[in-house]
Amino acid sequence: MSEDGVTIKRLRDKFPDSIIESHSFRGDDTVIIKKEDIVEVCRFLRDEKGLAYNFMMDLTVVDYLNIREEPRFEVVYHLYSLEHNHRVRIKAPVSESDCSIDSIISLWIGANWFEREAYDMYGIIFKGHPDIRRILLYKEFKGHPLRKDYPVQGRQPLIGPKN
Amino acid sequence: MGIEKILGDNIILTQLNKIVNWARKYSFFLYPFITACCGMEFMSVAGPRYDLDRFGAALPRFSPRQADLMMVVGTISHKQAPILVKVYNQMAEPKWVLSYGVCACSGGFYNNYATVQGIDTLIPVDIYIPGCPPRPEMVLDGLIKLQKKVAEERFSDWPKGASPVAGV
Numbered sequence: 001m002s003e004d005g006v007t008i009k010r011l012r013d014k015f016p017d018s019i020i021e022s023h024s025f026r027g028d029d030t031v032i033i034k035k036e037d038i039v040e041v042c043r044f045l046r047d048e049k050g051l052a053y054n055f056m057m058d059l060t061v062v063d064y065l066n067i068r069e070e071p072r073f074e075v076v077y078h079l080y081s082l083e084h085n086h087r088v089r090i091k092a093p094v095s096e097s098d099c100s101i102d103s104i105i106s107l108w109i110g111a112n113w114f115e116r117e118a119y120d121m122y123g124i125i126f127k128g129h130p131d132i133r134r135i136l137l138y139k140e141f142k143g144h145p146l147r148k149d150y151p152v153q154g155r156q157p158l159i160g161p162k163n
Numbered sequence: 164m165g166i167e168k169i170l171g172d173n174i175i176l177t178q179l180n181k182i183v184n185w186a187r188k189y190s191f192f193l194y195p196f197i198t199a200c201c202g203m204e205f206m207s208v209a210g211p212r213y214d215l216d217r218f219g220a221a222l223p224r225f226s227p228r229q230a231d232l233m234m235v236v237g238t239i240s241h242k243q244a245p246i247l248v249k250v251y252n253q254m255a256e257p258k259w260v261l262s263y264g265v266c267a268c269s270g271g272f273y274n275n276y277a278t279v280q281g282i283d284t285l286i287p288v289d290i291y292i293p294g295c296p297p298r299p300e301m302v303l304d305g306l307i308k309l310q311k312k313v314a315e316e317r318f319s320d321w322p323k324g325a326s327p328v329a330g331v
Contacts, residue, residue, distance in 0.1 A: 145276040157241045160285045
């Protein structure tokens with residue numbers, strides 16, 4: 001575990017109550033924050049000079065079923081600063097009972113399809129998303145296939161046998 | 164010998180279904196139903212290096228109405244399956260289906276919620292070409308095998324009707 005990067009220090013100064021945990025490994029900064037503050041934290045990371053995380057590279061979800069108790073899910077954001085060549089990983093735990101988080105489309109419009117995919121595969125609702133519906137699977141599909149409790153042999157063909 | 168001697172060299176006698184099958188097997192009009200990476204290998208086999216045209220199967224028709232050989236090239240997902248069946252039913256008979264690549268044949272290594280486990284669960288298949296992707300030589304071999312199959316068909320084999328899978 002190396003010393004905290006500049007991003008973590010700036011975030012700890014600005015949002016002391018939002019940060020649950022952080023670590024830095026060989027220059028890769030990871031910050032775990034409360035999900036209520038995701039939009040404000042991301043706005044700070046994007047707009048603050050010296051950070052300028054202007055590129056949202058990836059948005060995904062992890063399901064920790066049977067690995068830990070609540071909160072079951074973790075929404076993961078990967079941000080990149082083209083200006084400074086910095087990267088940061090933001091994680092926001094989301095519980096199964098309140099399976100939602102605020103959308104970050106207002107900051108990066110490219111998050112639109114990422115959030116739809118995360119909804120499609122994990123069933124996380126992104127509040128404020130203009131069009132939250134399935135993107136890869138068909139609307140007749142029931143459940144969310146990348147959740148760990150989706151049956152491995154679960155088949156829902158539109159046509160033909162269930163093989 | 165017999166009547167051919169009387170008629171001379173200008174006339175060849177044959178059976179109607181043999182000459183029709185001969186014409187059919189050397190003039191396949193492809194419908195390339197390409198969904199995945201096997202499409203790259205299809206381009207290779209259709210291009211000048213391996214050259215499907217040598218076997219009379221050169222011209223892809225992008226309307227199923229004008230095609231008689233459907234090449235299903237790549238992974239078919241459950242979302243794609245109704246489209247595949249619909250396109251198959253739109254093709255005029257006689258028609259043949261060539262399953263190109265292991266994903267189309269059996270689902271390949273995609274045994275999951277998204278993938279059809281072989282297109283023969285949806286439409287009748289004449290030739291299976293496994294491989295990930297198949298070598299162009301395998302495709303040409305499959306095409307030659309299909310030509311042999313077509314040469315032995317009878318008029319009474321057609322029409323075969325719509326896909327047995329209902330719902331489209």
